[in-house]
Amino acid sequence: MMGRTIFIDPGRCIGCQACVSACRECDSHRGKSMIHLDYTDEGHSVASLPTVCMHCEDPVAPCAEVCPADAILVTADGVVQQADTTRCIGCANCVNACPFGVPKIDLGAKLQLKCNLCYDRTAYGLAPMCATVCPTGALFYGTVEELQAERPGVQVADTFVFGETEVRTGVAMVVPAEKVRWPVPGGLPVVEINGKDVRR
């Protein structure tokens, strides 16, 4: 997990979509939101969950791995950038490779679009726009230590399993304490909680 990153806490999400509106206001994607808001228990509860790019670390960004045009670059501190517009050919390989369903293709422009962890803001020491405004703290930006100082006992996961494949991500999810061995909301079985393997 990179140093300062986003932590997603579905237990706090109220589905207000402030993150979606804020993402639209971010200068790097002005007018377009790169966040999904999903309802995980439709018809039964109002539970909701924001999804930002998880900035995969291992394997290195599947979207970047499969990009035939080498358009998706990863910065030294692990931010998976959106596709370079001078290289992107709009083939949607990245869309199909991403296990979290994050990248989008602007079909009109034939270009990929994706959360880049608000590079335009983090460059100046600001939190990404979505995590800055999130009224509930369902999106938190900082280090895991800062998160734990604010929310004592919080447990986070940054390793998820998809079938046979484990993915370690730069962005982490908060896991309800009593559910460390259960899938986090969203249905992704967790492999590690706070760095400990929870499969055994």
Next chain:
Amino acid sequence: MTAEPRAAADRRTFIPLDPSLAPPGTRAFRDAGGIPADQWHADQNGETLVPTHCCFCGVQCGMYLRVDRGGKVFGVEPRNHDINRMRLCPKGINAYQQVNHPDRLTAPLMRCSRDEEFREVSWEEALDFTVAEVKRIQQTYGNDAFGLLGGASLFSEKTYLVGKFARVALKSRHVDYNGRLCMVSAAGANKLAFGIDRAGNPFSDILLTDCLLIAGSNVGECFPVMTQYVWGARDRGASLIVVDPRETAIARTADIHVALKPGTDSAFFTSVLNVVIAEGLTDENFLAAHTTGWEEVKAKAAEYPPSRSAKICGIPAEQIVQVARTFARAPKAMAWHARGIEHHSQGVENCLSVISLCAATGHIGKPGAGYGTLTGQGNGQGGREHGQKSDLLPGGRSIMNEEHRRQICEIWGIEESELPPAGTSMMEMVWQMQRREIRGLIGICNNPFVSLPNYRVVKEGYDATEFHAQFDFFLSETAANAHVVFPVTTWAEDEGVMANAEARVVKHNKAQDPPPGVRTDTWVMCELARRLGAGDKFDFPDSRAVFDELRIASAGTVNDYYGITYERLEETGGIAWPCPSTDHPGTPRLFEDGRTYHPDGRIHLQVVEWHPPMDPYDDEHPMSLTTGRTVAHFLSGNQTRRLGALVEQTPRPWAEIHPSHGFRNGEPVRIVTRRGSEVFPALVTEAIRPDTVFVPYHWPVPTAANALTIDALDPRSKIPEYKVCACRIEHADRIDEVPAPPVAPGHVAYPETQVSRTDPLPPTSPQGRGTSERS
């Protein structure tokens, strides 16, 4: 947790050409001292940031408006203000889009009769016509035949002017405001019990409490930024009790969610008090030292054992016991409520029953212990403090009190005989319009065609007026009924103060000049007053001049603003009243010395008797219709229904129904009440009681919840009973019976981002909140 070195992927790694030029976003750059978030000055492109507050709800989040080199507002930046600490909700994020919206009115509109089309006219012509009509109506039918309806989104300076304009320039008793639809039940209850009309504690006290009771407040959607305080309390281990017929986002994570039947709140709270007494959990020392009326309240509570209230409320009796124990045993407990318990014909009683519970358990006037009301409108609190309400004069003085009348007449420079008596409430004024007792009306910053109950009556009332003028910056449904529409400024084009739900006075700053042709509400009121012959009493060049008179007019009252100045507000980020002198720090928390604002310093507990809602259930109308807000829209939607992102987030209303009725999601259903019927798409979810249906109210006819609600009023606060009326639900035959909501003419959609992977999503999620992106 330490990240392993990543697998080699050099060809994909972004490598800066010159490492000394630390590229934006890298850890090296941040370690080298990135700019702290709260010192962010976005001046790279020549833009400036103007510190101000959100124009919407009573939380009053701090924000910066981004202003370009040309002096135009073009964006928003979160602000690290005490209240919201950078957080914003979707309404706040999109609010700036109103300022230069293509729908803005930029010239006065006028017509001589409602059969004509509006034409753009000069300010001279619009003002002269208005003044001529005021004089004609008042000379023919008397001064009280002309009324004024203000708004709680106005700055306090303007609400002060509304009250003064009605009484001094119009010389009419009929002035009221749309805060009458907001928190007047709580205001009435607080005044009765504590002698002061405001929340007892600041928001920050929520972080200190051990038990938080939230009654009738969908905090997650109506006050999203408040959830950071709720979750903060939860992080400390506080228990959360939510009383709401719906499983809202807050209720979902509560320790106890009491899903009671709408309209039964006081029976529930009195029964909780019954258990507190029966189990010996009362704080007798506190009751003896600080209250009056306890014996009577105790005797009444004995009539509400859990078995009785459980039947009334439709909940298990054990839940009442559980709530009583959790709340009373907590070392520090707080109760926050909102429209859910206030929008009732027994709204004042509901609030009083909560106050009795807090007092009986001794949870008053301490850090982390007390009560509060979440205000719906930005200045719902401040809007009534300085004379905009029909029975109040500036400083919260009573218009019926001779001493208070004399004090204000002295400040205003008029004879006491010239000051009219109390008028009637907003809904009663509409009834008077219907009966042609009020023949002319000026509306400022309100939209009763959507926000008042029983639309048919409202339409008849307004149609019956001989003259109607409206101040607004968009042509609202109500303004479209007017003879004259004055184009006025938005909150970003003027300066002034608002008091938020904590009674913290905050200052809004001007971010841009108004468009050509647009004037401030202050200028328009002063100009009308001058033409009505009261110019010498309305010599206010700007908001600051009005505020200085307001400070003097409030000095020495409970609502004392005297010590609050613009300069202090800019330095401190907000001061809670009472603040009697310029070196007084303000009063964030009340009753810390154990004294209330009654002369005897005690809490006057009041006996509460539950009665059924005003619209009776029968075989034809067996269910409860309840209304409320959705997170993307604000009040009548006149502002938010024009903003692309918010329209896309929640394009239309829906009817939230329990699956037991057999409807399918998205199926058209007809809601029938004694006022009429309308068709909505069904949103089938277990998150609502089976005997209740919920419809959000932000839209006009033909999808207006308020075409169905009842115009019954609480006898004391005169707040309408929005939150419960009898209804039935029927299958609507055809899908095209669900009318499309009217799209505001200037609605500008954001460009759609195409998504190639995901399937198209249904038009509304089960929560009815739309989806973030659609294919």
